[in-house]
Amino acid sequence: MNPEVLRQRLITVARNVPPDDAVPPGFEQRVMRAVLALPSPDPFAEWLLGLRWAAVSAASLAAMTMLLHIWLPSGRPAIAESLPEPDPWEAALLADVSSLLNDSLSEEATP
Amino acid sequence: MDLPDATLVQATLAGDHSAFESLVQRHQSNIFALARRRINDPSEAADLVQDIFLKTYQNLASWRGEAPFEHWLLRVATRVCYDHLRSARRQREQPISQLSDDESEWIARNAAAHQPDSHDSDAARSLVAKALSRLSPSARLVLTLLEIEDRTVKEIAALTGWSIPLVKVRAFRARAEMRRVLSRMGVERYL
Numbered sequence: 561m562n563p564e565v566l567r568q569r570l571i572t573v574a575r576n577v578p579p580d581d582a583v584p585p586g587f588e589q590r591v592m593r594a595v596l597a598l599p600s601p602d603p604f605a606e607w608l609l610g611l612r613w614a615a616v617s618a619a620s621l622a623a624m625t626m627l628l629h630i631w632l633p634s635g636r637p638a639i640a641e642s643l644p645e646p647d648p649w650e651a652a653l654l655a656d657v658s659s660l661l662n663d664s665l666s667e668e669a670t671p
Numbered sequence: 672m673d674l675p676d677a678t679l680v681q682a683t684l685a686g687d688h689s690a691f692e693s694l695v696q697r698h699q700s701n702i703f704a705l706a707r708r709r710i711n712d713p714s715e716a717a718d719l720v721q722d723i724f725l726k727t728y729q730n731l732a733s734w735r736g737e738a739p740f741e742h743w744l745l746r747v748a749t750r751v752c753y754d755h756l757r758s759a760r761r762q763r764e765q766p767i768s769q770l771s772d773d774e775s776e777w778i779a780r781n782a783a784a785h786q787p788d789s790h791d792s793d794a795a796r797s798l799v800a801k802a803l804s805r806l807s808p809s810a811r812l813v814l815t816l817l818e819i820e821d822r823t824v825k826e827i828a829a830l831t832g833w834s835i836p837l838v839k840v841r842a843f844r845a846r847a848e849m850r851r852v853l854s855r856m857g858v859e860r861y862l
Contacts, residue, residue, distance in 0.1 A: 563850045563853060563854060563858070564850060566782070566853065566858060567846065567849050567850055567853060569781055570798060570802065570853075571799070571818045571819060573792055573799055574799040574803070574819045575819050576792075577796055579704035580703070580704065580713075581700040581701065581703045581704035581707070582700075582703065583700050583703050584717060587695075587699060587717070587720075588696045588699060589692075590721065591699075591724045591725070592691070592692050592695070594721055594724075594725055595688065595691065595725065595728050596688065
C-alpha cells in the first residue's frame with residue numbers, strides 16, 4: 561500500500577472520531593476566577609509602551625536620516641557640475657585679497 | 672432568556688462580569704472540542720481553553736460585531752492554539768516512538784485490505800494522535816482544519832490570518848511531513 565493511502569485512511573479515522581466536547585464541571589467559574597485575577601490595566605505601563613514605540617520610531621527615523629546623509633553627497637558633484645562656469649571678470653572682482661597678496665609675494669620671490 | 676452574544680459583549684465591556692460568564696457557558700463546549708482536536712492531553716486542553724477565554728476577555732473591545740461573535744471567538748481560539756503548539760514544541764522535542772502491537776496489527780490489516788478497516792479503531796486513533804503530535808505546529812494545524820474538520824482553504828485563511836496561497840503551500844508540505852513521520856515510525860515495514 562502507498563504511504564499516502566495509509567495517511568488518508570488515518571485521517572479518515574481521525575475525522576470519524578467525534579470531538580470530545582465534555583466540559584469539566586464548574587469550568588466557567590474557573591475561567592471567571594482567572595478573569596478576576598487579571599491585573600487591571602496600568603495607565604503608566606500603557607504610557608511607557610507608547611513611549612517605547614515613539615523611541616523605536618525616532619531611532620528608525622534617525623537611522624534613515626543618517627543613511628540619506630551618507631548617500632546624498634554622491635549627488636552633490638552632479639549639482640556642482642551642472643552650474644555654469646564663473647565669468648572671468650566676476651572671478652577677478654571677487655578674488656580673495658589674500659590670494660592676490662600671495663601671488664604678488666611669489667612674484668617678488670622669483671628672481 | 673437567552674440574550675444575544677452582542678448584548679452580552681456590551682454588558683461585559685460595561686463591567687458586568689456575569690455577562691462574560693454567560694458567554695463562556697454558551698461557547699465552552701465548542702471551544703473544548705476545538706482544543707481537544709489539537710491537544711491530546713485533557714488537562715493541557717483545559718488550560719488552553721482557559722487561555723482562549725482570557726485572551727477573548729482581554730480583546731473583547733476589538734470585536735466590532737461585523738462577523739458573528741462565534742466566528743471571532745474561533746479565530747482567537749485558533750491563534751491561541753497555534754501559539755501554544757509552537758511554544759510546546761520549543762519546550763519539548765518529541766521522541767520517535769515505535770509502534771505498539773495493536774497499531775502494527777492495524778497497519779498490516781489495512782495494507783492488505785482494499786477498504787479501510789473499521790475494527791479496532793482505538794489503535795488507529797492512537798496512531799493518528801501519535802503521528803499528529805510529531806508534526807510541526809503549522810502542519811498539525813492545517814491538516815486538522817483542512818482534512819479532519821473539513822474546512823475550506825478560505826476559511827482556514829480567515830481563521831489563521833495566513834494568505835490563501837500560504838495555506839495551500841502549508842497543506843502540501845503538511846501531507847509530505849505526515850508521510851515522513853509515518854515512515855520514521857516504521858510503518859513501511861507493514862506496507
